[in-house]
Amino acid sequence: EKVYNVVVLPGDGIGPEVTGEAARVLELVSQKAKDFKIKLQSQLFGGAAIDAAGKPLPEETIKACEAADAMLLGAVGGPKWGVGKVRPEQGLLALRVHFDLYANVRPALFPSQSLVKHSPLKEDIARGTDIIVVRELVKGLYIGERQEADLDTPGSTGEASDMMRYNKHDVERITRLAAYLALQSKPPKKLHSIDKANVLACSRLWRRVVTETVEREFSSQGVEVDHQLVDSAAMVMVSNPKKLNGIVLTENMFGDILSDESSVIPGSLGLLPSASLAGLPDGKSACKGLYEPIHGSAPDIAGQGIANPIGTILSAALLLRYSLGRPNEAEAVETAVRKVLDAQEDGGLGMRTKDLGGNAGSKEIGDKVLEVLETLL
Amino acid sequence: EKVYNVVVLPGDGIGPEVTGEAARVLELVSQKAKDFKIKLQSQLFGGAAIDAAGKPLPEETIKACEAADAMLLGAVGGPKWGVGKVRPEQGLLALRVHFDLYANVRPALFPSQSLVKHSPLKEDIARGTDIIVVRELVKGLYIGERQEADLDTPGSTGEASDMMRYNKHDVERITRLAAYLALQSKPPKKLHSIDKANVLACSRLWRRVVTETVEREFSSQGVEVDHQLVDSAAMVMVSNPKKLNGIVLTENMFGDILSDESSVIPGSLGLLPSASLAGLPDGKSACKGLYEPIHGSAPDIAGQGIANPIGTILSAALLLRYSLGRPNEAEAVETAVRKVLDAQEDGGLGMRTKDLGGNAGSKEIGDKVLEVLETLL
Ligand SMILES: CC(C)[C@H](C(=O)O)[C@@H](O)C(=O)O
Ligand SMILES: CC(C)[C@H](C(=O)O)[C@@H](O)C(=O)O
Numbered sequence: 001e002k003v004y005n006v007v008v009l010p011g012d013g014i015g016p017e018v019t020g021e022a023a024r025v026l027e028l029v030s031q032k033a034k035d036f037k038i039k040l041q042s043q044l045f046g047g048a049a050i051d052a053a054g055k056p057l058p059e060e061t062i063k064a065c066e067a068a069d070a071m072l073l074g075a076v077g078g079p080k081w082g083v084g085k086v087r088p089e090q091g092l093l094a095l096r097v098h099f100d101l102y103a104n105v106r107p108a109l110f111p112s113q114s115l116v117k118h119s120p121l122k123e124d125i126a127r128g129t130d131i132i133v134v135r136e137l138v139k140g141l142y143i144g145e146r147q148e149a150d151l152d153t154p155g156s157t158g159e160a161s162d163m164m165r166y167n168k169h170d171v172e173r174i175t176r177l178a179a180y181l182a183l184q185s186k187p188p189k190k191l192h193s194i195d196k197a198n199v200l201a202c203s204r205l206w207r208r209v210v211t212e213t214v215e216r217e218f219s220s221q222g223v224e225v226d227h228q229l230v231d232s233a234a235m236v237m238v239s240n241p242k243k244l245n246g247i248v249l250t251e252n253m254f255g256d257i258l259s260d261e262s263s264v265i266p267g268s269l270g271l272l273p274s275a276s277l278a279g280l281p282d283g284k285s286a287c288k289g290l291y292e293p294i295h296g297s298a299p300d301i302a303g304q305g306i307a308n309p310i311g312t313i314l315s316a317a318l319l320l321r322y323s324l325g326r327p328n329e330a331e332a333v334e335t336a337v338r339k340v341l342d343a344q345e346d347g348g349l350g351m352r353t354k355d356l357g358g359n360a361g362s363k364e365i366g367d368k369v370l371e372v373l374e375t376l377l
Numbered sequence: 378e379k380v381y382n383v384v385v386l387p388g389d390g391i392g393p394e395v396t397g398e399a400a401r402v403l404e405l406v407s408q409k410a411k412d413f414k415i416k417l418q419s420q421l422f423g424g425a426a427i428d429a430a431g432k433p434l435p436e437e438t439i440k441a442c443e444a445a446d447a448m449l450l451g452a453v454g455g456p457k458w459g460v461g462k463v464r465p466e467q468g469l470l471a472l473r474v475h476f477d478l479y480a481n482v483r484p485a486l487f488p489s490q491s492l493v494k495h496s497p498l499k500e501d502i503a504r505g506t507d508i509i510v511v512r513e514l515v516k517g518l519y520i521g522e523r524q525e526a527d528l529d530t531p532g533s534t535g536e537a538s539d540m541m542r543y544n545k546h547d548v549e550r551i552t553r554l555a556a557y558l559a560l561q562s563k564p565p566k567k568l569h570s571i572d573k574a575n576v577l578a579c580s581r582l583w584r585r586v587v588t589e590t591v592e593r594e595f596s597s598q599g600v601e602v603d604h605q606l607v608d609s610a611a612m613v614m615v616s617n618p619k620k621l622n623g624i625v626l627t628e629n630m631f632g633d634i635l636s637d638e639s640s641v642i643p644g645s646l647g648l649l650p651s652a653s654l655a656g657l658p659d660g661k662s663a664c665k666g667l668y669e670p671i672h673g674s675a676p677d678i679a680g681q682g683i684a685n686p687i688g689t690i691l692s693a694a695l696l697l698r699y700s701l702g703r704p705n706e707a708e709a710v711e712t713a714v715r716k717v718l719d720a721q722e723d724g725g726l727g728m729r730t731k732d733l734g735g736n737a738g739s740k741e742i743g744d745k746v747l748e749v750l751e752t753l754l
């Protein structure tokens with residue numbers, strides 16, 4: 001019997017509350033599984049780790065993550081650590097680099113079509129949006145050499161710089177990952193590669209390597225790619241997001257912006273999951289991954305038990321699929337969530353968290369998901 | 378009697394059609410004015426200049442622009458020149474650098490509130506949006522040293538790089554310009570400075586210099602500034618754009634993305650103007666500026682006389698205000714446009730261009746604006 005190790009990094013704010021519900025989901029999956037078990041352990045991370053151990057990513061946490069198959073993260077940050085030299089998000093950036101988590105996968109889709117009324121977009125524009133943003137996560141402006149400005153020496157020009165740098169290998173591997181995800185659907189999803197090739201050398205490299213990699217390795221399987229400029233994509237994402245249906249493939253900084261922009265379309269940030277992967281999640285080799293909801297630590301509602309746990313529960317589903325290679329269990333969790341959301345909307349059961357206009361608590365939602373999931377496993 | 382020189386750069390696609398209508402507006406203003414005249418002359422630019430003179434910004438065009446008070450541009454680019462080594466938009470980038478047009482001003486507001494139904498956002502979310510994006514336009518990733526990737530030598534890693542660089546002076550001058558615009562309203566508009574200070578050294582410089590410049594020079598006049606991360610701003614721009622009402626102040630690449638994102642809120646790209654300025658438009662010294670609608674060259678509808686000329690006409694209004702120091706005439710043009718748009722919406726006169734669901738031609742709209750403007754001057 002296979003045993004998987006999952007490290008839970010509750011982090012800050014509402015992190016512990018939402019990972020708590022997702023952990024219960026993973027425990028139920030483990031309990032019901034015939035041929036595997038999931039072992040969960042919690043580790044310090046983010047602001048909580050700064051308070052307890054002086055740094056956002058303590059050695060003990062790194063060690064535990066090295067020994068694990070996957071990490072499930074709540075959220076990091078908060079005003080308490082906002083301005084210091086040691087900040088919670090440094091732990092997140094360090095974790096990405098340490099495990100070379102080069103692919104950030106961010107679905108912006110409606111976990112239940114009934115949610116379209118919560119979108120800020122007009123319903124006919126939002127309905128049917130089905131985008132997965134694949135963002136390169138460890139290169140570009142995030143990792144290039146920097147020079148901090150000297151603003152305190154009189155006479156200094158106060159110049160700062162940041163380097164954006166990509167090489168062929170960086171672009172090839174993220175393209176392969178995007179194409180792999182495209183091929184999970186039949187017919188394959190369309191790839192939309194986003195760059196700024198009319199200005200940046202990195203984008204011209206990006207455009208050419210994406211094109212060549214797809215042509216060489218994936219076009220015979222029916223994968224197609226088009227190319228769009230980032231400014232235009234930022235428009236289309238609002239004016240007609242369905243035009244970007246499929247996989248939106250882009251570099252680190254553009255991906256940071258576009259994935260956040262895309263994530264407001266489905267109407268509640270609390271619903272959306274993410275995965276950050278160190279390799280192709282094709283089940284052929286171990287694929288370490290970090291899974292987290294896309295929402296922040298929401299210090300204003302922390303500790304009240306009212307945070308929406310669904311983004312984290314759906315992150316646990318991605319963890320099952322990509323790092324543990326358990327697509328059936330992943331789908332069961334996603335189906336359970338969809339049923340709960342559909343019931344919330346149709347039956348007026350009052351079973352919604354505050355972000356969706358209800359007053360149910362995190363635990364009530366978790367209970368309901370577990371109840372439905374129990375019947376599906 | 379003062380004579381102003383304005384160079385018209387029709388450019389490509391629908392460029393000649395839309396600048397044609399805006400030129401008529403400027404001619405009427407000139408004709409009616411008591412103490413000044415506007416002299417217009419056309420020059421080659423963009424793809425049209427590549428075809429006629431082999432480059433997108435010929436010397437003769439530069440010379441004419443050097444002698445002018447302002448430039449009015451239609452649009453550049455098109456599939457015809459899309460992939461070549463000499464491309465139309467290089468002329469635009471060169472023009473910005475040559476005249477140090479460091480401030481791009483892009484209002485994303487409803488020229489007529491009746492247009493809110495054309496917004497892709499739900500009406501209650503879109504209504505009341507009133508944002509001016511002020512984008513630094515000549516520094517950062519657009520101008521830093523680049524290294525193109527070598528993808529053809531076997532064994533090359535194919536590495537590319539682009540440098541983002543800012544100094545204190547760069548940030549001070551764009552902050553002053555944003556604050557100047559904020560002070561045109563009573564009470565002053567709020568400044569929202571956008572950066573990625575949790576990652577980039579340039580953004581930490583940006584944040585500190587914006588803060589210090591506003592505190593030192595503008596806070597006594599009531600100007601306030603807050604700071605937001607670019608990913609979060611890209612979300613808020615869709616989920617609740619009124620939170621960004623005021624002046625959104627940001628660097629070149631972020632501004633390219635956010636200004637385009639903001640511009641879809643009012644529902645027709647054809648309606649929005651822009652200004653790119655070489656200095657404070659405070660009337661104390663000459664402020665050279667380039668004015669253009671934010672839409673592209675739309676080759677698919679070029680030559681049919683159906684393009685919406687309003688973005689270019691409103692750009693001419695900004696030209697009157699900022700480069701010629703003629704606020705009354707600028708306001709008259711804006712009022713004329715608003716009246717025409719209101720009439721289109723309320724009276725069902727059928728006087729709309731295709732992008733707003735009507736079938737009027739560019740010239741009919743131009744005629745109508747001139748007719749109303751005539752009564753206002
Ligand atoms: C916290 C921050 C450094 C991080 C990023 O920019 O990558 C976050 O915005 C994200 O997208 O996960
Ligand atoms: C054409 C292109 C180089 C330009 C830019 O990126 O600045 C355009 O997108 C703009 O915003 O004016």
